[in-house]
Structures are given as structure tokens and as C-alpha cells.
Amino acid sequence: MSSVPTSSTPTIGGFEGLSDLKLVGRQVRYEQLSFWLNPIGAAFTIGFSLVFLVLLGASAGNSRIAYYGNIKLVQYYVPGFVAYGVMAACFNILAITVVNRREMGLLKRLRLSPLPTWALLTAIVLSSMIIAAIQVIVLLAVGRIGFGVHPPSDVGAFVVALLVGMVSFSALGLGMSTLVPNQDAAGPIVSIVFFVLLFLSGLWFPLKPGSGLAQFSSYFPVHHFISAVFAPFDIQKAASPWAWHDLLVVALWGVAGAIVTVRRWKWAPRRN
Amino acid sequence: MTAISVRHLAKSYGDNVAVGDVTFEVERGEVFALLGPNGAGKTTTIEILEGFRNRTSGEVETLGVDPSDTKTQRWLRSRIGVVLQELAVEPFYSVRQVLSRNAGYYPSPRPVEEVIDLVGLTEKSDARVKTLSGGQQRRLDVGLGIVGNPELLFLDEPTTGLDPSGRRATWELIRKLATEGTTVLLTTHYMDEVEALADRVAVLSKANIVATGTPSSLGGRDSGMVTIRFGLPDGVEAGDLPVAAGTVVEGLVEIRTEDELPVLHALSGWALERGVRLPGLSVARVTLEDVYLRLTREDQ
Numbered sequence: 001m002s003s004v005p006t007s008s009t010p011t012i013g014g015f016e017g018l019s020d021l022k023l024v025g026r027q028v029r030y031e032q033l034s035f036w037l038n039p040i041g042a043a044f045t046i047g048f049s050l051v052f053l054v055l056l057g058a059s060a061g062n063s064r065i066a067y068y069g070n071i072k073l074v075q076y077y078v079p080g081f082v083a084y085g086v087m088a089a090c091f092n093i094l095a096i097t098v099v100n101r102r103e104m105g106l107l108k109r110l111r112l113s114p115l116p117t118w119a120l121l122t123a124i125v126l127s128s129m130i131i132a133a134i135q136v137i138v139l140l141a142v143g144r145i146g147f148g149v150h151p152p153s154d155v156g157a158f159v160v161a162l163l164v165g166m167v168s169f170s171a172l173g174l175g176m177s178t179l180v181p182n183q184d185a186a187g188p189i190v191s192i193v194f195f196v197l198l199f200l201s202g203l204w205f206p207l208k209p210g211s212g213l214a215q216f217s218s219y220f221p222v223h224h225f226i227s228a229v230f231a232p233f234d235i236q237k238a239a240s241p242w243a244w245h246d247l248l249v250v251a252l253w254g255v256a257g258a259i260v261t262v263r264r265w266k267w268a269p270r271r272n
Numbered sequence: 273m274t275a276i277s278v279r280h281l282a283k284s285y286g287d288n289v290a291v292g293d294v295t296f297e298v299e300r301g302e303v304f305a306l307l308g309p310n311g312a313g314k315t316t317t318i319e320i321l322e323g324f325r326n327r328t329s330g331e332v333e334t335l336g337v338d339p340s341d342t343k344t345q346r347w348l349r350s351r352i353g354v355v356l357q358e359l360a361v362e363p364f365y366s367v368r369q370v371l372s373r374n375a376g377y378y379p380s381p382r383p384v385e386e387v388i389d390l391v392g393l394t395e396k397s398d399a400r401v402k403t404l405s406g407g408q409q410r411r412l413d414v415g416l417g418i419v420g421n422p423e424l425l426f427l428d429e430p431t432t433g434l435d436p437s438g439r440r441a442t443w444e445l446i447r448k449l450a451t452e453g454t455t456v457l458l459t460t461h462y463m464d465e466v467e468a469l470a471d472r473v474a475v476l477s478k479a480n481i482v483a484t485g486t487p488s489s490l491g492g493r494d495s496g497m498v499t500i501r502f503g504l505p506d507g508v509e510a511g512d513l514p515v516a517a518g519t520v521v522e523g524l525v526e527i528r529t530e531d532e533l534p535v536l537h538a539l540s541g542w543a544l545e546r547g548v549r550l551p552g553l554s555v556a557r558v559t560l561e562d563v564y565l566r567l568t569r570e571d572q
Contacts, residue, residue: 113349113374
């Protein structure tokens with residue numbers, strides 16, 4: 001039988017070194033467990049991007065895009081859905097999960113445990129990044145084997161684009177969660193914002209440079225992220241695999257998401 | 273030693289006063305109950321003590337530190353346990369998984385198997401949380417409150433929604449924790465819970481404390497009126513009794529007195545001498561519920 005621990009001197013509640021890193025690692029494991037223990041949710045998350053790619057890839061056939069150096073349409077779709085997979089995991093799913101947890105009182109409960117806030121949020125973001133990475137690998141494999149799509153010409157540029165996108169869209173997902181008033185609204189609100197932006201940002205069809213839609217979507221992070229992921233796949237000779245301008249816009253949106261998160265974050269259900 | 277010290281605590285949201293002026297202390301090892309109607313300020317008070325909400329004014333110490341001080345918050349949270357009023361457990365984990373996860377947050381947790389046993393979920397330890405009944409989820413919730421081996425446990429209406437056997441089991445658990453030296457602050461609507469568990473009780477009404485004391489002395493219970501009741505024996509008129517009969521309704525005599533011993537002595541001597549019985553004889557002090565209802569009348 002255990003006894004009640006005795007008090008020692010109060011310590012500062014900040015970072016406590018290696019043991020805190022272990023704490024984050026442990027929390028990531030439980031976040032993953034929670035995700036995979038809901039197999040329907042997991043299958044939908046992972047499967048959605050794959051189904052889209054297969055359907056669109058098959059219907060595109062040998063179509064080519066005239067204003068992108070006449071590359072095959074499917075060569076555009078693979079990075080497009082890689083970007084989609086990252087955004088779905090880090091923005092859409094993350095925001096909905098956080099709202100659900102908040103409204104169920106689970107965040108409040110964690111707030112009253114010694115798990116530090118930064119450790120919890122880091123673990124949530126890392127767990128979303130793992131889910132995103134799994135999708136990326138599956139999509140690349142299907143693109144390569146099913147459609148003969150070239151792998152990224154510059155792996156470094158590809159990975160950096162993914163990391164910037166994962167972190168930024170996670171910050172936006174956390175920010176979005178603070179704007180959703182209740183559990184019932186979480187799915188509809190987040191999904192509408194997400195899919196409207198996707199539609200306007202050239203996921204299903206490449207935006208014609210200089211068009212009104214391209215101008216409109218240039219204010220939002222989605223189109224820039226798709227462009228940044230596409231750049232390392234672009235097999236035109238002159239194109240650079242590093243889309244710095246696009247990544248900067250994505251990162252700025254990420255900063256905005258982080259600011260909204262810090263200012264509006266609530267642990268208790270909003271219904272109270 | 274003092275586990276909780278509250279002096280002139282106040283909390284308002286704009287013009288809405290949630291806690292008016294609350295002062296009380298809880299000693300280490302004590303089971304202290306906050307009793308009061310809905311909206312009296314019980315949960316707000318307890319959430320300020322946990323460090324979940326900030327106060328508007330007043331002084332508060334929980335285990336010797338200010339719960340709103342972010343520098344000591346992590347230290348404090350590793351030494352308190354909390355069971356919230358609303359049920360909050362992750363649906364997809366198993367009972368053992370969610371307890372193991374939370375145990376890992378604390379420096380010296382109670383062994384998970386021991387917690388499962390204490391809250392009576394041994395047979396359900398591998399079941400998914402979402403398959404548990406409401407009462408079982410509530411017990412798991414209590415398990416999450418004690419898995420960190422807290423010095424101080426906050427229980428916000430811990431038995432609401434439990435069936436009678438579940439309530440008794442939770443009471444047993446709270447008594448056991450108290451025996452081990454855990455300080456317990458609980459809120460409740462139930463008088464029997466207060467009488468069964470609490471060393472001391474404070475009654476909150478309209479955001480203020482209206483009485484503090486032991487359950488048996490609250491509101492002058494131990495020195496107030498006593499009611500003696502019995503059935504009038506066959507063939508005996510009220511006028512034949514050796515004492516003033518008070519009221520007689522349908523053969524039931526009710527005598528109210530502040531000094532019950534001489535009355536009982538006279539009655540029992542008379543009955544023995546006459547060879548009659550006093551059917552259903554009872555001696556009752558004011559119940560805790562009577563006191564509570566009087567104290568919180570303005571809040572009803």
C-alpha cells in the first residue's frame with residue numbers, strides 16, 4: 001500500500017529537462033493510441049486523401065497542364081494531395097479533436113493534472129505530424145507505383161516544405177479550435193472553412209497563373225502550401241525546388257494561428 | 273497544520289457575484305464538506321482553490337501556496353487530486369490505459385492496479401471507457417482523482433448519479449483515504465453524505481458562508497429543541513399523562529422540549545408503574561436537513 005507523499009519545497013513550474021522530454025514522448029504515444037483506438041476515424045483520415053488521389057489520378061489519365069510546362073496532371077495531383085493530407089491531419093482533424101476534448105471537459109481535467117500546457121500542446125502537434133507523415137508516405141508510394149509519378153527531385157526542399165506546413169497548419173488548427181463555440185459545430189465549421197479554401201486554392205485543378213482566383217487564393221495559406229510542396233516535384237528545368245516566398249506566407253499564417261491560440265485558448269467547455 | 277486557508281475570498285463576473293465573502297480553514301487530514309444549493313458558489317470556491325480560476329479578492333492558500341501563482345502551479349498540481357462535477361473521461365482508452373496515462377503525470381503515483389481495485393473496476397479494467405455505465409465512469413473519474421496519490425483531494429459532488437451501493441463504496445473509499453491522512457474537501461447536496469463523512473461542514477448560501485461547524489453541532493443542533501414522540505397507550509387520555517402532552521394528533525403525542533431528560537424520566541416511570549407501553553417512542557434532535565433548510569431559506 002502506498003502512503004501519502006510528504007510536501008517538499010514548491011518548485012518553479014517550467015521546463016525540467018530530460019524528464020520533461022520523456023513526458024512529451026509518453027504523451028505523444030497516448031495521443032497516437034487514442035487516434036488509432038478509433039479505427040473509423042483513423043481510416044477516414046488516412047483514407048480520404050488516398051481515395052481522392054486514386055479517383056482524380058484515374059480520371060486525369062494522360063491529361064497535361066499547358067501552363068505548367070505541359071506536365072502530366074497526375075504529377076500535380078500527388079504533391080497536391082500530399083499537401084491536403086498534411087492540412088487534413090494538422091488543421092482539420094486537430095481542430096475538431098481539440099474542440100471535442102474541450103467540450104467533453106477533458107482539457108479541463110488535464111489542466112488540473114501536473115502535465116504542463118506546453119507539453120500537452122507539443123504532444124498534440126507532434127501526434128498530428130505523425131498522422132500527416134503516414135499519409136505522405138502512403139500517397140508517395142501510391143503515386144509512384146500506381147501512376148508512375150516522379151519522386152521529389154530535391155528531398156530536402158520537400159521535407160522542409162512539409163515541416164513548415166505541418167507546424168503552421170497545426171498552429172492554425174489550434175487557433176481555429178478556439179473560434180468554434182461547441183462540439184456540434186466543430187465538424188461543420190472546420191470542414192466548411194477547410195474545403196472552401198481547398199476548392200479556391202487549386203487542389204482539384206491547378207490555378208491558372210494571373211487569374212482572379214489565383215489572386216484571391218494568394219492571400220490564404222492553402223494555395224501557397226500546395227505550391228511549396230509541388231515545387232520539388234516540378235520537373236521543368238528552370239523551376240527551383242525551394243518555394244521560399246510560399247513558405248513565408250504559410251509560416252506567417254502559422255504565427256497568426258499561434259497568436260489567436262494564445263489569446264483565446266480556453267480549458268473549460270464553452271457551453272458553461 | 274493547515275491544508276487550505278481562505279480569508280475573505282470573493283469572485284465576481286461583472287455585476288454577478290459568484291462568491292461574496294468566504295472564510296474558512298481546513299486542517300490536514302480533515303474531511304471538510306461544502307454544503308449549499310445550486311449556484312451558492314461551491315464549485316467556484318473549489319475551482320479557485322485548485323488554481324483553475326483566479327479570484328477577484330481575498331487571500332487563499334492551498335497546501336501553503338497561492339493556487340493562482342503560476343510559479344508553483346505544477347508543484348501544487350502534483351500534490352492535489354480533483355474529481356470534477358461533470359464526468360470527463362476519454363472514450364476510446366481502456367480503464368487501465370487511461371489510469372496508466374494519468375499516473376505518469378505524477379511524481380509518486382499510486383499503483384494503477386491498486387486504484388482499479390479501490391474503485392471496484394477490477395472486472396472492467398480492460399473494457400473501453402465508452403462501454404462503461406454512467407456509475408462505472410463516475411468511479412473511474414474518482415480513480416483518476418486519486419491515482420496521483422494526492423495529499424489533498426477535491427471532490428465536487430462525487431456521488432451524484434451513483435446508485436446506493438456505488439455511493440456506499442465511494443464513501444468507504446473516502447473514509448479509507450482519510451484514514452491514510454489524505455485531506456478531503458468535498459461538495460455535496462446530500463445530508464447523509466455530510467453526516468457519514470465530514471469532520472466539519474460549511475454551509476454556503478447566496479455566495480456566502482452562513483454556518484460552519486461539525487455536522488452534529490451545526491446551527492445549534494446539539495443544544496436546540498428535542499422532539500419526543502409516542503403513541504397514546506390504549507385506554508389512556510392525554511390528560512392522564514404525567515407531563516404536558518404538547519400536541520396529540522390521531523393518537524400520536526408530540527412533546528417539544530429543550531430539557532428532555534426530566535420529561536423522559538417522568539414518562540418512563542409512569543408507564544412502568546401503570547404497566548403500559550409507549551408505542552413507537554422516539555427522541556429526535558433537529559435533523560441536519562432541518563438546519564440546512566433553515567440556513568439556506570433565502571436561497572431556495
